[in-house]
Amino acid sequence: MPNYINRAEKVIENIYENGYINLVWRSMDRKEICLGKTYFNNIRYNKGIEVIDINKCSYNMVEMDCIELLYKVNKKNSSVDIERLCKIFCEFESLNDESYKFILYMLSYPYSLIKCCTKYMKEKDSDKEKHYMDRFNKAMKLDSNSFV
Template identity: 40%
Template structure:
């Protein structure tokens, strides 16, 4: 990237304090152009750094499938033994609906010619930046990037997903279907990529993440904290886009 006029920055100042809520749609589209410029400059690279770049093609979808299966097991176990705390009571109350939503998202991913998207990505050796947040990437006279550590071989759609998914979870009032379509237009992608993005943005990411943390014990939270967090997750995930 450094040889392609992409500059390393120590920090990128961002004027919007409550960025996810206050930013205008035009700035999101401008960020899409910055993302596309990175993709255009880096696509096709298969040189001596190959062994140091992870290949994350398809990883997110597989991780989402695993989370659905694990939550299904959790619910069955809780039903068998009975809920032990308020967090598990919430899992019993909402978990099956969340699983249904997650499974529908995966079905729509498959209906978007997912395997063709993977094939295209691998054929073109597409590279993603990984972190496309406003404070990590900016386009002005040059492309400026703070952190390159999340770069990987991946479908270019996956550089749009975290940006739009985060905006949606933070409560930004955008037409996300329209934004997904705009991203695909800028990248020269077809309607299948648009469907693919909408399906993944609709996935109940926060609820699943909270359940995964509870299961693995990565967060040493009191049960009340877990209960508060998963209630917040239901709000953040909002409604699906389809």
């Protein structure tokens, strides 16, 4: 468990030390918009790529859409080369190395494990201990990838 806590702290530290504020400024200057709903069931091809549902669109860094999509893809198939997909995305969007690192750092944060532990600490129901152990083990597997 301490390994995940150390990783979470290192991810947060790396994000702030490696140009996060610059990414926010670039995003504002370019007036970037994120889909918010990033998965393959929200796009279609009809003489070009079309977005089906734009209700979740908002101003945000384009990296956030990439992070959300790659997180879902990795969750379904952990054998996918996330670093390669991240590099391709950054090239396509004309993003620099700060963006590449930011995406990988965000994907390295152990979200599932932290979420599971937080829920367990809030509820502390001994009747659900097995349920939480199952969720905890699943979260550890899901959060096993680290690019830090």
